[in-house]
Amino acid sequence: MPNAQTEADRQRFRAVMGHFATGVAVVTGLGPDGAVGMTTNALCSVSLDPLLVLVCFDNTARTLPVVQASGRFGVNVLGARQHDLSGQFASKLTIGLGEVLAMGHADGEPLVWYRGAYTSVAGVGR
Numbered sequence: 001m002p003n004a005q006t007e008a009d010r011q012r013f014r015a016v017m018g019h020f021a022t023g024v025a026v027v028t029g030l031g032p033d034g035a036v037g038m039t040t041n042a043l044c045s046v047s048l049d050p051l052l053v054l055v056c057f058d059n060t061a062r063t064l065p066v067v068q069a070s071g072r073f074g075v076n077v078l079g080a081r082q083h084d085l086s087g088q089f090a091s092k093l094t095i096g097l098g099e100v101l102a103m104g105h106a107d108g109e110p111l112v113w114y115r116g117a118y119t120s121v122a123g124v125g126r
């Protein structure tokens, strides 16, 4: 059996893992009451055949039951200037979503989460 974790253990773990820089995405779902979404950085590709992506949902995330019920979700990778959007989808406030009329991707810098804060990296865009 693993040892019981103390609050100090959890804080240390956060500080250590916080050194692993990640991108930031908003995972969205569609339920009977409309669209929902949550900011996430626990996201990674799993397989090319079949094409699989992994998202880690906290059990308290409101997006989780919506995604479980519908069996599908969207992944929106955020760019370096989208701190505000990330903050909105990381809060428990009511959110607003617009209908998608067009889509595409930019070549700019991604939004990066590092040591508990947003940052960016130069030269990522190709």
Ligand SMILES: Cc1cc2nc3c(=O)[nH]c(=O)nc-3n(C[C@H](O)[C@H](O)[C@H](O)COP(=O)(O)O)c2cc1C
Pocket: 024, 036, 037, 038, 039, 040, 041, 042, 043, 056, 057, 058, 059, 060, 061, 062, 063, 064, 086, 089, 090, 091, 092, 113
């Ligand atoms: C940078 C960042 C990354 C996050 N990553 C995750 C994550 O991977 N999984 C998760 O469940 N919550 C994550 N959160 C917290 C959720 O965004 C937050 O709990 C949000 O309120 C969930 O929304 P919901 O309850 O409407 O689904 C993250 C927050 C931030 C700011």
